[in-house]
Every structure is written in C-alpha cells, then in structure tokens.
Amino acid sequence: MKLYSAKQIYKADQISIKKEEIGSNELMERAALQLFNWMHLRMQGAPVKIHLFCGIGNNGGDGIALARHLVDHGYNIEVYVINYSEKRSKDFLINLDRLKDRKVWPNFMNCDDSLPEIGKEDIIVDGIFGIGLNRTPDDWVAKVIQHLNDSQAFILSIDIPSGLFTDEGPKDVNSIIRSNFVLSFQTPKLVFFLPETGPFIEQWEVLDIGLDPEYLKETETDYELIGKNEVLTLYKPREKYGHKGTYGHSLIVGGSYGKMGSVCLSSKAALQAGSGLVTSYIPKIGYVILQASLPEVMVLTDVDENELSNINFDIKPNVVGIGVGMGTTKTTTTALANFLKVIKLPLVIDADALNILSENKDLLKSIPEDSVLTPHPKELERLIGKWKDDFDKLNKVKKFSKKYKCIVVIKGAHTIIVHNEKGYVNTTGNPGMATAGSGDVLTGVITGLRAQGYAALDAAIFGVYLHGRAGDIAVESTGFQSLTASHVIDNLANAYLDMFKLPEQPVVEEENK
Numbered sequence: 001m002k003l004y005s006a007k008q009i010y011k012a013d014q015i016s017i018k019k020e021e022i023g024s025n026e027l028m029e030r031a032a033l034q035l036f037n038w039m040h041l042r043m044q045g046a047p048v049k050i051h052l053f054c055g056i057g058n059n060g061g062d063g064i065a066l067a068r069h070l071v072d073h074g075y076n077i078e079v080y081v082i083n084y085s086e087k088r089s090k091d092f093l094i095n096l097d098r099l100k101d102r103k104v105w106p107n108f109m110n111c112d113d114s115l116p117e118i119g120k121e122d123i124i125v126d127g128i129f130g131i132g133l134n135r136t137p138d139d140w141v142a143k144v145i146q147h148l149n150d151s152q153a154f155i156l157s158i159d160i161p162s163g164l165f166t167d168e169g170p171k172d173v174n175s176i177i178r179s180n181f182v183l184s185f186q187t188p189k190l191v192f193f194l195p196e197t198g199p200f201i202e203q204w205e206v207l208d209i210g211l212d213p214e215y216l217k218e219t220e221t222d223y224e225l226i227g228k229n230e231v232l233t234l235y236k237p238r239e240k241y242g243h244k245g246t247y248g249h250s251l252i253v254g255g256s257y258g259k260m261g262s263v264c265l266s267s268k269a270a271l272q273a274g275s276g277l278v279t280s281y282i283p284k285i286g287y288v289i290l291q292a293s294l295p296e297v298m299v300l301t302d303v304d305e306n307e308l309s310n311i312n313f314d315i316k317p318n319v320v321g322i323g324v325g326m327g328t329t330k331t332t333t334t335a336l337a338n339f340l341k342v343i344k345l346p347l348v349i350d351a352d353a354l355n356i357l358s359e360n361k362d363l364l365k366s367i368p369e370d371s372v373l374t375p376h377p378k379e380l381e382r383l384i385g386k387w388k389d390d391f392d393k394l395n396k397v398k399k400f401s402k403k404y405k406c407i408v409v410i411k412g413a414h415t416i417i418v419h420n421e422k423g424y425v426n427t428t429g430n431p432g433m434a435t436a437g438s439g440d441v442l443t444g445v446i447t448g449l450r451a452q453g454y455a456a457l458d459a460a461i462f463g464v465y466l467h468g469r470a471g472d473i474a475v476e477s478t479g480f481q482s483l484t485a486s487h488v489i490d491n492l493a494n495a496y497l498d499m500f501k502l503p504e505q506p507v508v509e510e511e512n513k
C-alpha cells in the first residue's frame, strides 16, 4: 500500500474535484459521511457523550460536518471550535452554518477560556488539525490538547492525530493528541509507523473517500507499507522438477567462543526459509555444537580455535550471511577486511560485521553491490552517525544506500527497508521479538531467500515480513515475555502457510427450521 505525502493528497484532492466536477465541500461531505457511518455502526445510537473538538480548517470542517450527522441521528454531542486562527476555511464555514441551522451552537474556545470537563467514559473526536499543520501549535492550543490527553476518554482522530506533522518530525511532543483510533483518509501516513511518532497512534484504519484512482495509481510514493498482498507478489513457487541445488546454497559466517548459538539460529533459519543447502563457517570451537544441533547443516571451520581469523573456503555458495556472534577483535577485523577484498558474492551483513564496518569506514567501499545490511538502532547510529529525528535518519540511510549501493534494513517495531530513494515499511512483528537471537534469525531468513534466487530487495522485504509474521503466530501461544528466537524459527513454516490462507468468512447462522 502506498503511503502518500500531504502534498500528494492535496493534489489528489484537486484532481478529483476537477475530474468529477464536484465542489470541495462535497468531498468533505463524503469524508464526514464515512466518519459517521464508521461511528454509527459501532455505537448503534448509544447515548454516550461525544465531544467534538474542531479547528478552523478543513479538518475542523470534517468534524463540524460529522457533528451534523450525529445530531441528525440523535447522538449526545457537544461541539467546540478551537479558534487558533482567523483564517477559517470556506468549507468549515459552510458546515458551521449547516450545523447552526439545526440549532447546535458550538463553544468557541480562545486562549483564555477555561477547559471543558470531560468524563472518562466519554468519547472525544479530534478534528483540531489535519494534514495542514505547518507549525507547532500555540501554547494554549497545546494545553487544550494535553487536557484531552489527560481526560482518559477514548480519542478518535480525524485523518491524523492533531499536532502531528504529516511529513516531518515533531518539535514539541506536548502538542500532539494521543489517539486511540485514527480514521485516516485514503492512506495511512508514514508518521504512524516511525518510532518517535508511532506511539501517538494506538490503532488506525483507512477510509476511502474516492480520491481519483488514476492519480493514486500512477503516483510514485517515497514509502510503501508492506503487508500480505505486497509479499504475495514476491513469492516464488517451487518447481516440480526442482532439486536442492535449485534452491541455492547459503553460507553463514560467524561465531566466536561463547557465541555459537547465533550461528545455529541463523543457519537453521536459512534452512527453514527454504535454502537448498546451508553451510556454517565458524571457529573450531563450534564444530561439535553445530554438528550436534543441526544435522542438516554442513560445517567448515576456521584454522583458529576461538575466533575467525581467515575466512577461506573452497565451496561455492551463492550468498553469504556474515557477522552474527563473530566479535570485533583485531584478528577477526583483519579477517573480515581480507574477505571483503576478495568476495564477489552478495552478502547479508549483520551484528559484529556491521560494528567492524562502523569502526573501519574505509571498508564500506568494499561491500559487494546489492548486499543487505541489517542494523538495529545502535548499530545504525554507529554506521551513519546521530540523527535529529526519524526523517533525518531516513534521509541519511537513503544517502548511505545510494553511496554504497546496498539495501539497509532498519530494524525496529516497524522495520523499514531502504533502497536508494525508497522505503518499505513492514507491518508484521511484535514486542515479544525484542529478544536475544531474533536478529540472527532474520539474517538467516534473508540469506536463505537470497540463496533461492530472490533479488536483494525482494529478499529483504519478504524476509522481514516472514520473520515478523512467524513471531506474530508464535506469540499467540507463548505470550510476549516467553517468546524466543527459536519459536520464531519454528513458526516460519506457519508464516509461509499463512500467506495462502483466505481471510476468515463471517459465520452465517442457520435459520431455525
């Protein structure tokens, strides 16, 4: 699913109005009706108090139009207009008049007014600012927003939580609504998925207000949301006459004294992701461990007992996953530097290999083209330096990806895969996966997919999705706290199977005869 910018949404808005020969207030009416239907379906006329807080722009206009529909259906409402500017939008004014025709008089709130009382069981509709926010709200508006956040009432935001910018980072977190639910028009916004701004959104849903499908289809976006539909198009079915050689050979390089488990996890994950063959390359100390735990995996050992000192093999893998558990000693650093000088195969680079690269930035230019790097936030910071906010981080990663011709997987609650100018935002995974070895599993999955012939970007996107989905399925039986990396591996099979499951159909009860 494409994630459009505010500029693109405004453009879609203009094009739709022109093509359909409708007034902009008709588009607002569509939006308001969708909001109303959504609420009405769930509330079924319940007499709960609904407080609608509206700004003076079109987001406020949506709120005022929604208030009219709620009144027409007998709901118990109170409307407030937050008068933060004199520049009321045309459609806001049209809808204000329509509301007044029904003898509903909003409370106009200015900077010195006292704050209304809101009960814990009430509902707040947040229509203060939408995608038109272009500067941090004034202090008194921030106070209103804090008052709503503190009320403990359920907050339903129209389009975007008020106070969140659509395409830049927040400057004052105290001026942002904490939404329980966002009904977002036409597209979710990128900020719903970033670490700094995501926590302001508990749940979201898209309302289709029928913006011009042609424009939406043709417009390229900087970000895409990756769900089941997106990965289904990447999936490579198995061929009847395929053999294990058809599905590639993964080499997992890593491990050191006391950290052999990471290589076990990566190697097993590569196998479970479907790699035809898997070999592990480890220091001698891990030989028995690997052979005893993974009978399907072949093992090659370094000349050194405890650490990698010379990465040298005479097999022909088609991808190498490197870095897990390998440490950053001088010997291993030299081994990695020498390896990078000669290796031409695509790499999946993780953990200590990333840390070595951060400490020795001149090695970055030796990374083979189309390699996949999988840093967690700390590793990323060591690699690209500190960032101002999430947008700054994304821009820095885009530059890095272009400069070193690689794919960067920014791991997090919503992992983002960056390739050149574009980012792919993953939707699977859960907090239970913040556990030891979870990253090693991801490295193995992406390596295993790469081995099977998935292109680098596809392997990264598909791998991140599968890994998260396996974690989501696993957590249903383990709970967040007890989820381990091994559970994620054990559920890779279920994650594959789940891709082809049809959505559950509602059960129709048989009529009594």
Ligand SMILES: NC(=O)C1=CN([C@@H]2O[C@H](COP(=O)(O)OP(=O)(O)OC[C@H]3O[C@@H](n4cnc5c(N)ncnc54)[C@H](O)[C@@H]3O)[C@@H](O)[C@H]2O)[C@@H](O)CC1
Binding pocket: 009, 010, 012, 013, 027, 028, 031, 055, 056, 057, 058, 059, 060, 061, 062, 084, 085, 089, 128, 129, 130, 131, 132, 133, 134, 135, 136, 137, 138, 158, 159, 160, 185, 209, 211
């Ligand atoms: N496709 C669309 O674009 C549609 C948009 N609609 C609604 O329109 C919203 C956008 O409306 P607007 O462009 O009027 O903008 P907003 O309603 O988001 O903001 C109101 C106006 O306040 C001003 N402003 C921005 N930041 C401010 C600040 N910190 N303090 C004081 N004033 C500030 C700006 O001039 C802005 O236009 C969307 O979020 C959505 O809810 C819907 O009506 C349906 C169609």
Ligand SMILES: [K+]
Binding pocket: 059, 126, 127, 128, 129, 130, 157, 158, 159, 160, 161, 162
């Ligand atoms: K809003």
